[in-house]
Amino acid sequence: MKALPITVLFGGIFLLGCAGVGADTAENGGGGGGFLGLGDDTGSGEEEEDPAKTDSDGDGLTNAEEDDLGTDPDKADSDGDGFDDPDEVEGNTDPNKASDHPYEGGWPIGACRNDVQGEGFSERDISDNFNMEDQFGEEVELHAFCENVVYMVFAAVW
Ligand SMILES: [Ca+2]
Ligand SMILES: [Ca+2]
Numbered sequence: 001m002k003a004l005p006i007t008v009l010f011g012g013i014f015l016l017g018c019a020g021v022g023a024d025t026a027e028n029g030g031g032g033g034g035f036l037g038l039g040d041d042t043g044s045g046e047e048e049e050d051p052a053k054t055d056s057d058g059d060g061l062t063n064a065e066e067d068d069l070g071t072d073p074d075k076a077d078s079d080g081d082g083f084d085d086p087d088e089v090e091g092n093t094d095p096n097k098a099s100d101h102p103y104e105g106g107w108p109i110g111a112c113r114n115d116v117q118g119e120g121f122s123e124r125d126i127s128d129n130f131n132m133e134d135q136f137g138e139e140v141e142l143h144a145f146c147e148n149v150v151y152m153v154f155a156a157v158w
């Protein structure tokens, strides 16, 4: 029973504080409704977001880097293929093309894959590119393994 007067006293102080802070005036823009809101201009020279430092989607790439890549700065997985943009950049796949993504088997994809010029299928030729199915049932392409040694086992069953 003795605590009641103290509670009333704090309540009175709180209400007094609300009424006295941030009252709408012509000087401060009048948009606050009491306290200053996020969009209120305080006239203090509020800094704009720096695209070189801001990462809107929190995926690890800055907005400036996403601008260079042409990816969506508000989506961690711009093309919706299940792999976030930084994983695609690191994995040498296209973050703007859903059909191009890291292999489920985790095979390394070489950055040189689009630069390999096939010469045919004769001995000592740089092989032409072709697709094959890996042990996980995924189509992989030979030139994706540039700069790696690839052992292929061929089998035919009739
Ligand atoms: Ca980002
Ligand atoms: Ca993706």
Ligand SMILES: [Ca+2]
Binding pocket: 079, 081, 088, 093, 094, 095, 096, 097, 098, 099, 100, 101
């Ligand atoms: Ca992709």
